[in-house]
Amino acid sequence: MASAKYIFVTGGVTSSLGKGIISASLAKLLQGRGYSVTIQKLDPYINVDPGTLNPYEHGECYVTDDGAETDLDLGHYERFLNVPTSQANNVTTGRIYQTVINKEREGEYLGKTVQIIPHITDEIKRRIKLLGDTGEFDIVITEIGGTVGDIESLPYVESVRQLKWELGSSRSIYSPDTCTLSCSCR
Amino acid sequence: MKALLELGVQPDVLVCRTERPISQDIRRKIALFCNVNVNAVIESIDADSIYDVPLLMYKEQLDKVVLNKLKLALQHEPELAQWKDFLGKLKNPVNEVRIGLVGKYIELKDAYKSIAEAFIHAGVANECKVKLDWIHSEKIDSENVSHKLAGLNGILVAPGFGDRGIEGKITAIQYARENNIPFLGICLGMQCAVIEFARNVIGWKDAHSTEMSPNTKHPVIDFMEEQKKITKKGGTMRLGEYQCMLQKGTKAYSVYGKAKIGERHRHRYEFNNKFLKDFEEAGMTPSGINPDNNLVEVIELKNHPWFIGVQYHPEYKSTVENPHPLFVRFVRAAMEQTRS
Numbered sequence: 001m002a003s004a005k006y007i008f009v010t011g012g013v014t015s016s017l018g019k020g021i022i023s024a025s026l027a028k029l030l031q032g033r034g035y036s037v038t039i040q041k042l043d044p045y046i047n048v049d050p051g052t053l054n055p056y057e058h059g060e061c062y063v064t065d066d067g068a069e070t071d072l073d074l075g076h077y078e079r080f081l082n083v084p085t086s087q088a089n090n091v092t093t094g095r096i097y098q099t100v101i102n103k104e105r106e107g108e109y110l111g112k113t114v115q116i117i118p119h120i121t122d123e124i125k126r127r128i129k130l131l132g133d134t135g136e137f138d139i140v141i142t143e144i145g146g147t148v149g150d151i152e153s154l155p156y157v158e159s160v161r162q163l164k165w166e167l168g169s170s171r172s173i174y175s176p177d178t179c180t181l182s183c184s185c186r
Numbered sequence: 187m188k189a190l191l192e193l194g195v196q197p198d199v200l201v202c203r204t205e206r207p208i209s210q211d212i213r214r215k216i217a218l219f220c221n222v223n224v225n226a227v228i229e230s231i232d233a234d235s236i237y238d239v240p241l242l243m244y245k246e247q248l249d250k251v252v253l254n255k256l257k258l259a260l261q262h263e264p265e266l267a268q269w270k271d272f273l274g275k276l277k278n279p280v281n282e283v284r285i286g287l288v289g290k291y292i293e294l295k296d297a298y299k300s301i302a303e304a305f306i307h308a309g310v311a312n313e314c315k316v317k318l319d320w321i322h323s324e325k326i327d328s329e330n331v332s333h334k335l336a337g338l339n340g341i342l343v344a345p346g347f348g349d350r351g352i353e354g355k356i357t358a359i360q361y362a363r364e365n366n367i368p369f370l371g372i373c374l375g376m377q378c379a380v381i382e383f384a385r386n387v388i389g390w391k392d393a394h395s396t397e398m399s400p401n402t403k404h405p406v407i408d409f410m411e412e413q414k415k416i417t418k419k420g421g422t423m424r425l426g427e428y429q430c431m432l433q434k435g436t437k438a439y440s441v442y443g444k445a446k447i448g449e450r451h452r453h454r455y456e457f458n459n460k461f462l463k464d465f466e467e468a469g470m471t472p473s474g475i476n477p478d479n480n481l482v483e484v485i486e487l488k489n490h491p492w493f494i495g496v497q498y499h500p501e502y503k504s505t506v507e508n509p510h511p512l513f514v515r516f517v518r519a520a521m522e523q524t525r526s
Contacts, residue, residue, distance in 0.1 A: 005256045010190060010197070018239075022201055022230060025240040029249035032264025052420050059296030063450045063502055067426025072299045075502065079303055080240070082507040139256070149189035161194045179255040182190055182197035183230070 003177070004132030006167065008160045009143040011183040019183050020073035023143045024080035026181075031081055035138040038131055039077040040089045041070075042124070043145040044152035048094040064089070073143065091127045093152060099123055116155055124159040125166075148182075187220055198255050199226045199248070207231060226251050237273055237306075237506065240266070272310055272506050281314035283520040286335055288358045288375075289344030290351035292320040298344055301372070304504035308513035314521055323351030323358070331361045340368040340520035343375030345452075345499065349398045356382045366526075368492040368519035370512065373453055376495030377407045380457060380465070380485060388468050397455050406465075408458040410481075424451050428476055430483040430498070436473035437494060438484045441515045447474070449483070449498035456497065457482035492519035 007026070011019045020041070027037045047053060050061050051069030062075040068087035077085055100123050104114050132140045144160070146153045160180065167177040190197060200222055202208060208216075208229045217224040228246045233239055243249065244264060253260055285305065291297035302318060309316040319338060323346075326334050335341060341362040343355050355375065359382040362369040371379040377395055384393030384406045392399075395407035416422045427448045432439040439445065459480060462472060474484030474496070487493040496512065504510035 005258065007252060007256075010195070018203060018230065021236050021239050022243070025243045026248055026252065028240040028266075028269070029244055029264045030253070032266050032269075033249065033253075033261045035258070035261075048420055051423070055291045055297035056294050059294060060299045061452070062300065063425060063452050063499065065427040065448075065450065069421060069425065069452070072296060075300045075303070076236070078502075079307075079505045082505045138258075148193070154193070157190065157193045157195055164195065177256070179199065179252050180195060180197045181199045181201055181252075182187055183201040184187060184203060 004137050005139050006128070006132065006163065006178045007139060007141045008164075008178065008180045009141060009183065010148050010157065010160070010180065011144070011146075019143055019145075020076050022181070022183055023073075023141050024076045027077070027139075027141055028080045030139055036136060037081065037139045037141065038083070038085070038089065038137045039074075039081070039141045039143060040091070040128065040131055041073050041077075041143050041145060042128075042156055043071055043090065043092045044150065044156060045092055046094045046097070047092060048098055049090070049092060071145070073145075088127070088130050091124075093155075096120060096123050096127065096155075117158065120155050121159045121162060124156060125163055128159065128163060196221060198222065199228060199251055201228045201230050201248070203230045203232075205232055223251075226255075235273075235276060235306075237269075237276065240269060241273070268507060275310045275313050276306065279309065279313055279315035281312065281521055281524075282317060283314055283339040283517060283524060284317045284319055284337060285340040285342060285517075285520055286319045286321050286338040286358070287342050287344060288321045288323050288326065288355055290323045290346055291344075292322050295320065300499070300501035300504070301342065301344065304501040304510055304513045305517070307504050307506060307509035308517045311509040311514045312517050312521060314517055316517055316520075321358070323354035326354035326357050328357055331357050334358075335361050335367075338367060339523040340370070340516060342516075343369070343371045343378055345373035345375060347374065347397075352378065352398055356385070360386055363487065363490060363493060366491050366523075368516060368523055369490075369494070370516045371495035372499060372501065373497060376485060376497050377455060377457075379493075379495040380406050380470070383465065383468070383470050383487075384461070387470075388464055395455055404461070406458050406461050407455050410454060410456045413454045423454050426450060428483075428498075429478070430474045431477045432474045432484065433471070436471060436484075437486050437492065438473040441494075441511050443511070449496070449500060450502045451498050453497060457485070491523070492516065 009023050030037045049069045060072045062070045062072050065084050066086045070090035074085045144156045164178045213227040216227045305316040355378040359379050384390045390404040392402050393404040393406050394402040396405045469488045472482045473486050483497045485495045500510045500512045
């Protein structure tokens with residue numbers, strides 16, 4: 001199978017206004033055209049997963065087959081696509097930092113100063129490509145939670161910028177391997 | 187949009203949420219100022235149902251714009267026959283039932299998102315509109331229960347944690363049991379059904395879960411053995427899919443139509459098997475058991491038209507294409523209740 005293509009869904013102004021439903025709907029149409037599609041949600045909060053979040057603030061905690069406690073948008077993805085999601089489909093800033101800090105403690109950075117760029121962004125990019133690299137999907141839709149411009153989302157948008165460049169430049173200057181959607185609100 | 191450009195990301199497609207249709211003029215203007223093709227300005231108009239959105243996006247050709255950008259073939263037109271059939275039934279129900287959802291987080295309906303959606307799927311499967319009454323468990327007591335739950339064709343007691351609202355849930359379950367109202371209890375809802383049965387049928391007035399009453403003489407719900415060593419809160423519950431074997435001849439078996447099922451879990455407490463015999467003798471059947479550790483996953487009542495409690499979360503597995511059988515049959519039982 002050819003390498004997976006990536007669609008990034010970002011949002012302006014207000015968070016959580018239908019981005020998840022737009023992602024799921026687009027995925028449904030692409031699935032209906034015969035493509036194998038999965039959707040990933042990147043959440044900018046520092047909790048490792050939403051299992052410890054108050055339902056009053058974040059709504060339901062959705063649980064996947066493999067036991068991941070995830071954002072409720074993953075429920076929409078499954079309800080629309082009828083395909084199970086997994087831990088890899090929901091990544092939080094907390095999980096990214098936990099991985100990077102654990103690696104630092106293991107000595108994997110060989111004395112380097114660990115920074116947001118490149119270490120955090122590299123880990124974000126690795127997590128984004130994880131689903132595409134399984135070979136199971138033609139298209140991976142990655143939804144960036146929160147709002148573009150928030151301090152929490154900056155590393156994610158930077159990672160998208162780098163990935164657009166890296167994935168695109170290896171094959172064509174027009175970057176046909178990624179597509180970025182920006183959802184605005186009224 | 188400006189923030190995105192400032193960060194060096196030029197979007198390829200703009201999805202614009204709107205109350206009213208966006209004219210061609212406005213689309214051209216947005217396209218011009220945001221450096222995108224006019225075809226890539228996508229209108230996302232308010233919809234009655236989230237399930238309308240794929241067709242609205244199809245109308246706006248979002249799929250085509252994206253595939254062209256990705257240099258992927260359009261292949262065939264999207265296969266959406268089943269989806270459209272679902273929408274047709276969603277908008278043209280021939281029956282209606284009222285189901286009470288008893289929980290403590292009802293101020294934010296997203297707290298029960300998957301349950302609400304599972305009812306939509308199950309309603310469509312039965313061509314029936316399911317009207318959910320959101321009832322706060324803290325506001326139910328034995329004085330007002332018959333008033334609060336009057337006219338309901340089914341009662342669902344929701345998952346949750348902790349002490350708050352627990353007596354309201356138990357009172358609602360007693361009402362459902364004594365008045366033959368179809369009942370579905372999920373997770374803590376199932377545990378409350380066990381507590382209610384122990385107190386009011388078996389007669390152990392102090393029966394409780396050790397989550398709320400650590401020193402009760404009748405801990406009918408108890409901390410799971412594997413949980414006792416765990417001190418961290420995050421990601422340490424019993425999570426994800428586990429197998430369950432359903433007993434032939436039970437309601438649960440007839441719902442699924444097979445013995446071996448797999449469902450998703452999220453809990454620390456379980457049915458206390460020490461009391462299993464007492465429950466069976468009094469008329470509560472453990473109709474689903476985990477074959478590996480004998481954990482009671484499903485309970486039901488013999489002398490009730492439709493009373494099922496499940497330790498797992500069936501709502502997570504309900505989809506448009508595969509409505510969950512427990513919700514489908516619960517709605518059907520509620521429809522039958524309207525005729526009785």
